[in-house]
């Protein structure tokens with residue numbers, strides 16, 4: 001028996017990062033209608049191939065696009081609804097780290113790029129998802145004692161939306177904004193039977209962290225501070241995301257769930 005009878009949508013789902021792990025986890029958990037998108041055509045194709053070969057029954061909608069583009073989020077969600085009929089679990093994962101700079105050295109273009117993807121892009125995506133969710137009939141819970149669920153949004157913020165670190169003012173602020181937006185949407189959409197939460201990952205072994213030596217070196221001190229003293233795996237974040245999407249999280253609303261090996265507790 002799957003917890004995921006509905007339709008899942010994942011942005012930033014290309015390659016081997018958190019979004020790809022979330023899409024794969026939905027398929028492994030028995031979700032049979034999944035829409036994935038990424039700006040990178042090659043990496044989203046990689047996710048499609050992995051899911052299709054491991055879970056041939058899963059129906060996939062795959063789109064390439066830029067979530068910072070005003071029109072893309074609406075177009076994408078319209079395609080999801082015309083193919084699958086609804087949007088039940090929406091996971092907004094697309095994001096960038098940006099350059100390592102203090103504020104005075106940060107070009108305005110770099111500030112705008114980071115915020116346009118991480119914050120505004122997340123808002124554009126969740127806005128399009130919420131527009132659809134409010135219109136659809138709720139699905140029954142796995143537990144007849146609990147209310148049905150009209151939809152669940154999970155935004156991917158960061159531990160750096162809660163605490164900060166050197167030379168990342170634009171990134172930290174973009175992720176704090178995601179947490180604030182999540183709480184505000186949770187308040188506004190409770191009346192519709194929609195839950196809105198976010199996950200705040202710590203240092204996770206994804207291309208964002210691993211692809212550049214400079215980033216890996218910058219991140220190493222964070223792992224020494226974190227009590228668990230290791231990087232997290234994308235699948236460990238995906239498990240938290242799926243819990244928040246499921247009706248097992250029926251009373252979890254506006255939460256920023258930290259998945260960081262204890263980093264922010266120190």
Ligand SMILES: NC(=O)c1ccc[n+]([C@@H]2O[C@H](COP(=O)([O-])OP(=O)(O)OC[C@H]3O[C@@H](n4cnc5c(N)ncnc54)[C@H](O)[C@@H]3O)[C@@H](O)[C@H]2O)c1
Nearest residue numbers: 012014017018039066067093094095158201203204206208
């Ligand atoms: N890896 C970490 O340590 C970590 C920690 C905290 C938060 N996060 C957040 O998790 C999310 C996923 O990051 P990840 O670590 O898996 O990195 P990643 O680079 O593997 O994944 C990010 C994905 O977003 C896509 N993307 C970037 N800009 C886009 C755009 N404009 N439109 C559409 N797609 C776009 C990329 O192509 C990529 O596939 C991000 O929001 C990131 O900020 C990551």
